[in-house]
Amino acid sequence: xxxxxxxxxxxxxxxxxxxxxxxxxxxxxxxxxxxxxxxxxxxxxxxxxxxxxxxxxxxxxxxxxxxxxxxxxxxxxxxxxxxxxxxxxxxxxxxxxxxxxxxxxxxxxxxxxxxxxxxxxxxxxxxxxxxxxxxxxxxxxxxxxxxxxxxxxxxxxxxxxxxxxxxxxxxxxxxxxxxxxxxxxxxxxxxxxxxxxxxxxxxxxxxxxxxxxxxxxxxxxxxxxxxxxxxxxxxxxxxxxxxxxxxxxxxxxxxxxxxxxxxxxxxxxxxxxxxxxxxxxxxxxxxxxxxxxx
Amino acid sequence: xxxxxxxxxxxxxxxxxxxxxxxxxxxxxxxxxxxxxxxxxxxxxxxxxxxxxxxxxxxxxxxxxxxxxxxxxxxxxxxxxxxxxxxxxxxxxxxxxxxxxxxxxxxxxxxxxxxxxxxxxxxxxxxxxxxxxxxxxxxxxxxxxxxxxxxxxxxxxxxxxxxxxxxxxxxxxxxxxxxxxxxxxxxxxxxxxxxxxxxxxxxxxxxxxxxxxxxxxxxxxxxxxxxxxxxxxxxxxxxxxxxxxxxxxxxxxxxxxxxxxxxxxxx
Amino acid sequence: xxxxxxxxxxxxxxxxxxxxxxxxxxxxxxxxxxxxxxxxxxxxxxxxxxxxxxxxxxxxxxxxxxxxxxxxxxxxxxxxxxxxxxxxxxxxxxxxxxxxxxxxxxxxxxxxxxxxxxxxxxxxxxxxxxxxxxxxxxxxxxxxxxxxxxxxxxxxxxxxxxxxxxxxxxxxxxxxxxxxxxxxxxxxxxxxxxxxxxxxxxxxxxxxxxxxxxxxxxxxxxxxxxxxxxxxxxxxxxxxxxxxxxxxxxxxx
Numbered sequence: 001x002x003x004x005x006x007x008x009x010x011x012x013x014x015x016x017x018x019x020x021x022x023x024x025x026x027x028x029x030x031x032x033x034x035x036x037x038x039x040x041x042x043x044x045x046x047x048x049x050x051x052x053x054x055x056x057x058x059x060x061x062x063x064x065x066x067x068x069x070x071x072x073x074x075x076x077x078x079x080x081x082x083x084x085x086x087x088x089x090x091x092x093x094x095x096x097x098x099x100x101x102x103x104x105x106x107x108x109x110x111x112x113x114x115x116x117x118x119x120x121x122x123x124x125x126x127x128x129x130x131x132x133x134x135x136x137x138x139x140x141x142x143x144x145x146x147x148x149x150x151x152x153x154x155x156x157x158x159x160x161x162x163x164x165x166x167x168x169x170x171x172x173x174x175x176x177x178x179x180x181x182x183x184x185x186x187x188x189x190x191x192x193x194x195x196x197x198x199x200x201x202x203x204x205x206x207x208x209x210x211x212x213x214x215x216x217x218x219x220x221x222x223x224x225x226x227x228x229x230x231x232x233x234x235x236x237x238x239x240x241x242x243x244x245x246x247x248x249x250x251x252x253x254x255x256x257x258x259x260x261x262x263x264x265x266x267x268x269x270x271x272x273x274x275x276x277x278x279x280x281x282x283x284x285x286x287x288x289x290x291x292x293x294x
Numbered sequence: 295x296x297x298x299x300x301x302x303x304x305x306x307x308x309x310x311x312x313x314x315x316x317x318x319x320x321x322x323x324x325x326x327x328x329x330x331x332x333x334x335x336x337x338x339x340x341x342x343x344x345x346x347x348x349x350x351x352x353x354x355x356x357x358x359x360x361x362x363x364x365x366x367x368x369x370x371x372x373x374x375x376x377x378x379x380x381x382x383x384x385x386x387x388x389x390x391x392x393x394x395x396x397x398x399x400x401x402x403x404x405x406x407x408x409x410x411x412x413x414x415x416x417x418x419x420x421x422x423x424x425x426x427x428x429x430x431x432x433x434x435x436x437x438x439x440x441x442x443x444x445x446x447x448x449x450x451x452x453x454x455x456x457x458x459x460x461x462x463x464x465x466x467x468x469x470x471x472x473x474x475x476x477x478x479x480x481x482x483x484x485x486x487x488x489x490x491x492x493x494x495x496x497x498x499x500x501x502x503x504x505x506x507x508x509x510x511x512x513x514x515x516x517x518x519x520x521x522x523x524x525x526x527x528x529x530x531x532x533x534x535x536x537x538x539x540x541x542x543x544x545x546x547x548x549x550x551x552x553x554x555x556x557x558x559x560x561x
Numbered sequence: 562x563x564x565x566x567x568x569x570x571x572x573x574x575x576x577x578x579x580x581x582x583x584x585x586x587x588x589x590x591x592x593x594x595x596x597x598x599x600x601x602x603x604x605x606x607x608x609x610x611x612x613x614x615x616x617x618x619x620x621x622x623x624x625x626x627x628x629x630x631x632x633x634x635x636x637x638x639x640x641x642x643x644x645x646x647x648x649x650x651x652x653x654x655x656x657x658x659x660x661x662x663x664x665x666x667x668x669x670x671x672x673x674x675x676x677x678x679x680x681x682x683x684x685x686x687x688x689x690x691x692x693x694x695x696x697x698x699x700x701x702x703x704x705x706x707x708x709x710x711x712x713x714x715x716x717x718x719x720x721x722x723x724x725x726x727x728x729x730x731x732x733x734x735x736x737x738x739x740x741x742x743x744x745x746x747x748x749x750x751x752x753x754x755x756x757x758x759x760x761x762x763x764x765x766x767x768x769x770x771x772x773x774x775x776x777x778x779x780x781x782x783x784x785x786x787x788x789x790x791x792x793x794x795x796x797x798x799x800x801x802x803x804x805x806x807x808x809x810x811x812x813x814x
Contacts, residue, residue: 226533349595355651425596
């Protein structure tokens with residue numbers, strides 16, 4: 001008599017083996033800075049698409065679900081939903097929240113979500129998915145130890161991750177969205193806001209910070225967010241206007257293009273992996289990133 | 295009433311003409327006529343009301359409270375609003391409030407609100423948007439601007455300041471160093487003067503290569519995109535894109551265009 | 562700190578009024594032509610209320626406290642009133658943020674809805690809805706009475722058939738003296754009632770008493786409040802007629 005109390009393994013079962021740990025090969029450094037960014041897609045098979053990014057102290061996870069049918073009223077295009085959550089352990093986000101009267105700084109979460117939404121929406125071909133919804137959940141697993149002045153950096157990382165996750169979900173996009181943060185120093189010098197740590201952000205040199213989301217291969221910008229970071233006492237000498245703003249936008253755009261190269265490489269690699277998985281042992285020649293660079 | 299597809303495309307093409315043609319015959323950089331009044335509520339530190347010709351109306355009241363300044367990070371400005379016909383805590387609320395709050399916090403020096411070493415004012419800016427047809431950001435920001443210009447803070451009695459610093463160790467019947475104010479409202483000092491004026495946040499809509507200030511609801515609906523520009527004393531202090539339409543084709547032009555647009559908004 | 566004298570032996574109140582005098586009333590109708598069908602602003606002393614009326618129109622569903630759906634099914638042959646009130650955080654001396662579903666405000670909305678369901682000839686507009694929005698900009702006692710008066714004026718402005726104005730007034734009892742139309746300081750200090758009548762008649766549309774008062778004191782308070790209501794009716798009627806005349810003059814008839 002067979003053992004009915006236990007669920008027996010299917011006859012075809014094989015012992016569990018673990019894949020070798022992901023090598024650091026996807027760790028790539030963009031040419032203009034020495035900053036290392038780690039990006040990986042398809043981490044969660046349950047979600048339609050996912051991406052995980054590590055850069056400095058930021059650890060950002062994006063899950064994309066959809067397109068899924070929506071019961072609501074009819075719409076000829078898909079609805080995009082973006083929500084951002086800071087995990088309680090993500091640095092001093094909760095400290096910020098308590099100072100502003102209890103709970104987390106939900107306003108910051110909401111305005112981040114707002115910006116990410118505005119950056120992604122122009123890239124997605126929503127009209128291809130009528131009556132459906134696409135949800136993008138951004139989880140800031142860990143942020144910089146102090147947030148002051150680093151919001152733009154986090155935003156840029158979130159947008160880039162979300163862009164990669166959308167591609168991973170197989171949602172039709174016009175182009176991959178990437179974002180880069182910049183800062184303007186008191187002397188008017190523009191630099192990429194990549195490798196700054198929270199200690200540097202305390203310095204008073206920076207008068208403005210911004211982030212730009214762009215679709216690099218189409219040379220189109222989907223989002224701009226620039227703010228003067230200081231009170232008027234120190235910022236009275238400079239402002240982001242006219243030529244200065246052009247410089248900011250150009251610098252950020254070129255940064256976004258650099259980041260795009262990295263994203264391309266990662267996406268191409270994950271595509272390779274997928275194909276290898278599908279076709280069993282048959283070796284696929286490595287896809288060049290050219291098709292995506294166009 | 296929503297526009298039909300053909301009406302929409304007509305409006306979109308007439309907006310992207312050069313020179314553009316707006317349905318109400320306005321110039322690109324022309325605002326709609328508005329009716330503004332300040333100081334309407336005597337129980338507040340500053341108040342204002344603005345009415346647009348399309349029926350949009352906003353009332354803002356500002357109250358200042360004396361708080362202890364414990365750390366440098368205390369938020370000295372709080373903006374909240376109530377929009378008729380929109381559920382509270384909607385994304386629109388958050389957008390309006392955080393945009394203005396950021397602009398104010400970035401431009402308002404803390405010294406302007408500090409009273410004496412340990413105490414400072416905290417501004418509560420509350421708005422009621424009674425009705426809005428077009429995007430309420432411009433309306434709300436203008437009303438807040440006007441209310442801030444109208445804001446007066448009670449005058450500190452200087453002797454109290456001195457007394458608080460000298461007698462800080464001796465125990466008196468009052469809490470140590472509590473600031474004393476002139477009870478005469480005629481003596482109150484305005485918050486804004488020549489050295490500092492409040493920031494303004496404006497919404498501008500892009501259509502083709504044209505930029506429109508003070509867009510109506512329809513114009514914002516057919517535009518390619520919208521930018522939010524924060525102003526402070528003749529300078530741009532913040533810039534952000536928002537999309538006013540959930541359609542994918544509304545990709546707005548390359549970076550050059552944005553800056554070009556901006557320089558035109560500046561003028 | 563010395564307490565202010567509510568009622569001096571000479572018969573004067575804090576703000577210098579006699580016992581039977583109401584505060585200065587300023588009202589205006591048709592103030593928001595662009596955004597509503599009927600509108601009014603009323604100032605009673607330092608209490609200031611704006612009222613907007615939209616309708617009668619097609620019902621949009623969802624009334625006060627979500628009761629709209631059921632009610633619509635029940636009273637299909639009558640007009641549906643929805644009342645929404647916003648009490649501005651800056652309306653009180655100390656800033657106080659009320660949440661959207663504050664109990665007191667909700668209760669006030671419901672009260673106003675019930676009053677005006679009786680006062681409006683609802684059977685003339687079956688299957689339609691009238692939306693009333695109230696904005697309390699500053700309060701100095703008598704918020705409910707100001708709101709009722711404002712709604713009354715705005716409904717008249719919107720041209721909605723009503724049996725008569727609904728006028729409201731408060732009266733309080735200080736020791737053995739009746740005081741009419743209390744301000745905030747007086748309200749905090751003595752029992753008072755809010756009464757609303759249908760025009761200058763003796764028909765009572767609302768009587769609200771939330772404080773303890775001897776039964777023998779009630780009658781003089783009611784009598785005073787009623788005379789206050791009648792006075793307010795005259796003020797409101799004069800304003801409506803004035804506005805009507807000016808409009809008539811503009812049309813050139």
